[in-house]
Amino acid sequence: MFTSTVPVRFTAAALAPLAAxxxxxxxxxxxxxxxxxxxxxxxxxxxxxGIGCTYDVVVQVDGPSVVTLTVHGPQGAPLSQTDxxxxxxxxxLKWTPRVTGRFELVAEDDHGTRLTRTVDVxxxxxxxxxxxxxxx
Numbered sequence: 001m002f003t004s005t006v007p008v009r010f011t012a013a014a015l016a017p018l019a020a021x022x023x024x025x026x027x028x029x030x031x032x033x034x035x036x037x038x039x040x041x042x043x044x045x046x047x048x049x050g051i052g053c054t055y056d057v058v059v060q061v062d063g064p065s066v067v068t069l070t071v072h073g074p075q076g077a078p079l080s081q082t083d084x085x086x087x088x089x090x091x092x093l094k095w096t097p098r099v100t101g102r103f104e105l106v107a108e109d110d111h112g113t114r115l116t117r118t119v120d121v122x123x124x125x126x127x128x129x130x131x132x133x134x135x136x
Contacts, residue, residue, distance in 0.1 A: 031061070031065065031111060031113035032060070032113045033060050033061060033062045034058070035057070036057070036058045037056070037058075037095070037119055038055045038057075039055070048120075048133035048134075048135075049097065050097075050121065051099065051121060052096060052097075052126070053097070054094050054095070054096045055094070055096070056092050056093070056094065057069065057094075057105060058092050059090075060091075061090075061091070061109065065111060066110040068082070068083050068084075068108050069081070069084070069091075069093060069105065070105070071105050071106075072103065072105075073103060097119075103118070103121060104116055104118050105117045121133075
């Protein structure tokens, strides 16, 4: 351990830049940075979403923040809402739509940052254990 017998003096002028740096060094608020919904291949080169198929909804956050994921159904009403407490920077949920139509998935953090993804769900068929959304 290093000890010094030399007295150290700090003047107000010497401490002012350090105090200013401390004010500006406060951590930024965390925010939702990305919202994705996985897709499965359909016939042809397109991708789509189908009834009964299960998808990964991935929410990414750049720091500790409470995130709410809300799924709005074809009629616009919220169908489900899930909260995620701070901790992980990546949050993965399973989502299985039960009806056709346009859905809006909304991820919003406790600081007001809001991301949305619109997903059109159509009929699907199962081939073994694989769920295949039908082409439009």
